[in-house]
Amino acid sequence: MxxxxxxxxxxxxxxxxxxxxxxxxxxxxxxxxxxxxxxxxxxxxxxxxxxxxxxxxxxxxxxxxxxxxxxxxxxxxxxxxxxxxxxxxxxxxxxxxxxxxxxxxxxxxxxxxxxxxxxxxxxxxxxxxxxxxxxxPSKEEIQPFNARETSLVPIxxxxxxxxxxxxxxxxxxxxxxxxxxxxxxxxxxxxxxxxxxxxxxxxxxxxxxxxxxxxxxxxxxxxxxxxxxxxxxxxxxxxxxxxxxxxxxxxxxxxxxxxxxxxxxxxxxxxxxxxxxxxxxxxxxxxxxxPGIPVIIHVHDDDTGAQSLKRVKIIEDNELTPVLTATSVYNVVNKTIDRSGGGTVEFAYTIRSSKGRDKDITRHNMYYSEDNVNEKSIDELYNVLDILKHNEFIDYPILDVDMSVDITQAKKSARIIAATAAPVVASPGDTIYFKVTLHPYRGADEVKTMTYTVPEDQPFGTMMLEVRGGGIVPLPYLIEKQRYNLTDEIIERLRHFKDFGQLKKEIETNDANNDLVIEPLDPGVSMINDGHQTMKKEKIKGKEPAEPSKDIIKPAKKGVVEETDGDKKSTLSTPYIVTGDGQIGIKIVSKEKRDALLAKSHQLNEGKAIIGEEPDNTDDTAAVENSGLLGKQSSANKKGSHDNKDNSSKDDRSVIFSGY
Incomplete structure (x- = not known):
């Protein structure tokens, strides 16, 4: 150590x-x-x-x-x-x-x-x-200046x-x-x-x-x-x-x-x-x-075995610290791998604050680049340091930074090709079990098992669960963004944190690109409707009210369901940058109705992702195969579903699984 x-x-x-x-x-x-x-x-x-x-x-x-x-x-x-x-x-x-x-x-x-x-x-x-x-007066005697510099030095x-x-x-x-x-x-x-x-x-x-x-x-x-x-x-x-x-x-x-x-x-x-x-x-x-900020940089080239350990000290300044720290890491990476071009970078870093351990930030992530993997090794570190040094809540003096970087020319990515869930009828507080099939780049398919716990405050009705890679923005959100001309700048301006604790949590828990994520889609975001399915399309909140389900829980206050601070998603770290996404519908009902439905599940065809095939009722599961578009789900035969192989039929009807 x-x-x-x-x-x-x-x-x-x-x-x-x-x-x-x-x-x-x-x-x-x-x-x-x-x-x-x-x-x-x-x-x-x-x-x-x-x-x-x-x-x-x-x-x-x-x-x-x-x-x-x-x-x-x-x-x-x-x-x-x-x-x-x-x-x-x-x-x-x-x-x-x-x-x-x-x-x-x-x-x-x-x-x-x-x-x-x-x-x-x-x-x-x-x-x-x-x-x-x-x-x-010295720097320590003057109130910290948190604005970004705009003046130019003319020499x-x-x-x-x-x-x-x-x-x-x-x-x-x-x-x-x-x-x-x-x-x-x-x-x-x-x-x-x-x-x-x-x-x-x-x-x-x-x-x-x-x-x-x-x-x-x-x-x-x-x-x-x-x-x-x-x-x-x-x-x-x-x-x-x-x-x-x-x-x-x-x-x-x-x-x-x-x-x-x-x-x-x-x-x-x-x-x-x-x-x-x-x-x-x-x-x-x-x-x-x-005093300065000690920065320790570990870099390992997985392909050649070359490695470097460098220690530097960076001046403390809101504007310069993020750039100088990232520049130092970038330089050590460049000199260690001794090449340019693409590849996969995996890194982990800890930023410790002089304000105490409760202000420390720790993260890991993976990136792939066809052109310049070196820059990918520093982009996130620079952005996080910049956010911390310019945050609106507290002055953030940095005690030290420790970063480890592993780089390879290999493309370490995997695509989600199928996912199943069981059961597809559940009550608030129940655990749902998932099997997600990944297809690694030029590799054999792998099955990852995950669980998702239905939030205790989840309303009755259909809950759409998104299965995606950590760096993927669900397509329904991209569609809504385009529909209402919401640029990245507008979205950034609409984001607000109530305090530093919430900002820290956002940084640390923000999905990594190598995470598998299961989370509910916002019920106010519309789903694709190409005319082949009868599911009613919902609109963005405030634009067009959706018809409530008969089983919906009545909100506690003035028509608004209160948010909780608890996590409403499940994540699993993988050795790949995960791409692709799809949805599985879970029917949320009372415990009594759940038990009754599950008791006669062998008489129902709910939750089956297989289109145009004889249903297999050995499991009470829902399956989704990602074809790159939300709601465009390929059919597969039973053998293909169990073997985790992509045996798509020509029947490519648009389906959004409701699970019931």
Whole structure:
């Protein structure tokens, strides 16, 4: 068993010991220059790293002040020169945050430039605006913001990606287009595991993912006061109060680009946390680590035997957490199976909440894809995390996530071809026994046995039971949806949960694609009527009232039968993705009438799915064979019914079984 919490504590403890040794004597006292002191023609220098961890300097000349041009106030226009700038082709992304000194005073941080130029002219964010970040309340002190982000960040953000492949990065970009991420595949450095002190001009990374995979942006430290830093001089993602992971960074080289050059570097050891991401830059504290969300990913390729176990830590954020977690899983799956294309994926995951075990979510499911089984491995996890982080009831901090994934190229699916039920006359509280025949893809038929208990509050009359695969929407519901032009968006807007408990139950008990499900059809949904059967068609509630059965129980309150919280369906997990559906009618009567009917059942032909054949009265059963359309039931001879073989006759009359 993996001890997630112990792993997390050990990592924090080891890092904290290293940080205490590295940073115990660091302190910088600077004299600052205000914007009011700035004059055109002033000269000075800036500091940054262009290779490794060594800080270098280059000349700066002040051109003027740009009033109210920055996201947090004034910007200072400057020209940069010298051999280092000639070598790099100008100011590169990653130099943002480089401190600028005029007459021995700290003026601010290089922050902005223009694309498609030689980038030797740029803008400086004043240090006074950056220091204000230390006075902004932390993420823990601010009421959580639950709305979805809609603002766009107007600059491309290079992300150093270590251990991620191109496909997973493309998926992440598709989910977060507003951030204009530019992922860059990078190498690792020999010093990545060693924590070392920061100083003005040092490279620093604001990371979103760390551990066995790393993803973060690299910039430059502008100023340090004891254990607090400011850096970048411009926003990273402009998330406000946040908890990014603060890391050392090692610079390999400057990569020249037509649009904008950038520093290529590695995200090194975790050394602290970034608490603010605003217009004037980022601010944080080293020596104290951001908690983050440990994610453990197990992947097994059933075909090759290849397997992977990866541990990462993801930042906690309503918008980013679902995408980053799913991206990490997607990446591990890609690299484990080392192929593209279709197949079957089976997975199970547990999402634990910091709010207590009663808020934990556990699910399993199976998916098949002809095109990209890799994406199917993450779609559900992403959607569930997104729902949890944006739910309307409670803040949902995540303690950790554990996901296991098994993938094969085989098509592990099965189709329902027949089902029988006994008895077909029952009373509330009775148990009905089912045999469901599955035809696996390129396999031998299998019979699954199930039971269904009639709800105690089930009204008298015909109860239509749907036998279906877990991922199948019953055809009557699809017909009604089309008839009333109910789009998926409208249906989603009509769905409401009364509290978080109901939402949690919906997530956990929602049918898996490999489940066999037996449940009653809503009596208000119409059945197909092609003119060959005399069963009266019922309409959607509120559209056309149905005639009540003579045996119907009178409702308790004002014509409405109250719903209960109990489960009204039966499920059975299978090793296949189950397709197909059909219906069996069960007659619900009083116990006295049930006993009387069953006593003379050998004189009746009720419940037989065989059309045009001599009835076999050895069982009191109803059978249904699925031909892909609701109510279009193929006839079969007795031998075919007992052998679970599809021996359909040419007599293909439309029948909806009432069971009586």
């Amino acid at each position: 993996v001890k997630k919490i112990n792993w997390r504590r050990l990592a924090v403890r080891a890092t904290m010991v290293a940080l205490c040794c590295a940073f115990s004597i660091i302190s910088y006292a600077e004299e600052f220059m205000s914007v009011s002191e700035v004059q055109p023609g002033m000269t000075g220098y800036a500091k940054t790293v262009t290779h490794g961890t060594d800080i270098e300097s280059f000349p700066v000349e002040i051109l003027g002040v740009m009033k109210n041009s920055g996201p947090s106030g004034d910007l200072i226009l400057a020209k940069f020169s010298g051999p280092l700038i000639d070598q790099t082709g100008g100011i590169a992304q990653g130099m943002s945050g480089s401190p600028v000194y005029i007459n021995g005073k700290l003026l601010g941080a290089i922050a902005y430039g223009w694309s498609f130029t030689n980038s030797k002219i740029g803008m400086i964010t004043p240090i006074g605006d950056m220091l204000k970040l230390w006075n902004v 491309s953000t290079p992300l150093m990606a270590s251990g991620f492949d191109a496909a997973s990065m493309a998926w992440m970009q598709e989910k977060l287009p507003q951030y204009k991420f530019v992922p860059v595949d990078t190498a690792t450095a020999a010093t990545d595991n060693a924590a070392f002190p920061l100083e003005p001009g040092s490279s620093v990374a604001a990371a979103l993912v760390n551990g066995d995979l790393k993803l973060g942006a690299i910039g430059t430290v502008t100023y340090i006061d004891n254990d607090h830093i400011v850096a970048f001089g411009h926003p990273f993602l402009k998330k406000g109060s946040i908890n990014y992971f603060m890391h050392n960074a090692y610079i390999f080289t400057i990569v020249n680009s037509m649009s904008s050059s950038f520093k290529l570097g590695s995200v090194g050891a975790e050394i602290g946390k970034i608490e603010q991401d605003r217009g004037a830059g980022i601010a944080g504290e080293y020596g104290r680590l951001a």
